[in-house]
Amino acid sequence: MEQKTIYEFGAVYRDTFRVTGFYFGTGEKTMCVVGSMRGNENQQMYACSLLVKRLRELEEKGRIAEGKEILVIPCVNPYSVNVKKRFWTIDNTDINRMFPGFSEGETTQRIAGGVFDVIKEYKYGVQFASFYRAGSFLPHIRMMKTGYENVELAKQFGLPYVVLHNPRPFDTATLNYNWQIWETDAFSIYTTNTERIDQASARQAVEAILCFLSKQGVIRYRSHDGYISKVIESGDLISVRAGAAGFFESRVTVGEEVVRGQLLARIMDPYTNEAKCELISPVSGVVNFLHDGAMTYENTAVFKIIEEEE
């Protein structure tokens, strides 16, 4: 393992801003894994730290194939993590809306550009990503339909689901999109949480990456076969929206199988504790996303359900 600073700049009242990379093996730039880019992505960084540990053990045992290099960047944005601010410290911009970056541009464009220069030539790119709204996910691989996406490859992670979605306007400035444009096979892995750490899903994600690397012949590793991934379009996920604003009391957990007509949650009046509405599952399937928070606004998509085929 070799630890390197891959991007840095100085500041007057804070320590130097540094992005640190961990290299395993040498040779062809084979896989790059990126962890947290936002200040609240603790789980994403945690998963990377587990991966660093596992790869280090594998490298020490000589299990990384000759001529293959793996780079892990647990955190692209230590400044925001250390002050518990989600986006960039001074101007609240999001590094994951700045790719491919610009070395002559604004600070976050420079960070994105500096990092992207290092990571754009890898064959495979994995980002531990988080959703813009607080909630728990069933671990899955998410891919943008850019025309370059390789769904068969995504299945080799052996996670239960591969979710495909059409790019929205802002997606063109994300790491995943730009990786694909630069001909990296890019995958976003969503694990259960963001701010809180969920060890089981972090381990599952690390296992998925090792399983993938082993199938590509990059490491020698006896992995579980994993799941046979089911490919779904994000448009096919069934959203259940809060019919009212108030206390959100869920009756199910993420990953749980539910049946049509089942009570998913109640929204309670915050003054009187009367039920303002009941959320009923419109289909039978698996809860893929669950809103996280004591309260909900009206019409927030508080559940997403993967419908089971009849």
Added chain:
Amino acid sequence: MLTIVTKAALPVGEELKIQKNRLEPSGGGGGKRISIVTGIHGDELEGQFVCYELGRRILEHPEYLHGIVDIYPALNPFGIDTVTRGIPAFDLDMNRIFPGREDGDMNEYIASGIIRDLEGSDLCLDLHASNIYLTEIPQIRINELHRERLLPLAKKANVDFIWVHGASTVLEATLAYSLNSRGVDTLVVEMGVGMRITKEYGEQMTDGIFSLMRELGIWTGPVAEVRKPIVSEAADDVLFLNAPCSGVFIKDRMHGVLLEKGERLGRIVNPLTGGLLCEVKAPASGWLFTIREYPMVLEGSLMARILDGKRYAQQRSR
């Protein structure tokens, strides 16, 4: 007449309401419609004075009004209440969610309600104040896709500068893009600085709105003569200056001045050591239309935008 454009129930004993004030001739009677919107970014307050001043002047001379003036002073009331650019609780830039969705979450629903209400306007002005970091000369920014329709209108708006910029997919979710692509001519104004009101800019812009209203036949009273703006249409006309190092910026020059090549616009200093970290100099001669206002800078922070000196001189001599 005050109306609620769209609203949503909040969790605890409150409703989020987007309000507007419609000013029209007492007998009604049709005429064209202009809509003035501001406050999408909650920390940009320059438009507050414009909305007030516009309403005040119309109420002073209602006899000159022959059309509809709709004033929407706060599209993001939570942002304004919390001194936040975006929508608090969602950490979302409201100007990246248009046209919204009727069946979407609260913000998407509100956005779609705003679009629905603005549709049918003959002209819309979306007033911004740059941000808290930069001060801007009063200017209108036009997406090149809508140049033909908007440039002639923008020239009558009494701004100092019109900047026709390239299209970008990221901008497709703005209010202006959504309205322009639905056939509602919408001009985006940037002026002054965040969190402050620059009264002379507010007056200048209000004069511009009356000029546009007269053009549309909405206003028959006297209007001030509008200034002739500098127009930039070429991508390489505008020079961006970014901080070469982190520190505290001490500004020397005001926005709106002409700079010689090599002239200093400010310094970046280190108060801890008393040292000069670097001098920020104009890389070419030109017109300083944007300058850094917020003193703390990190390497890369935008310091200034300068319009090419030759382009400026060409247009000023005409």
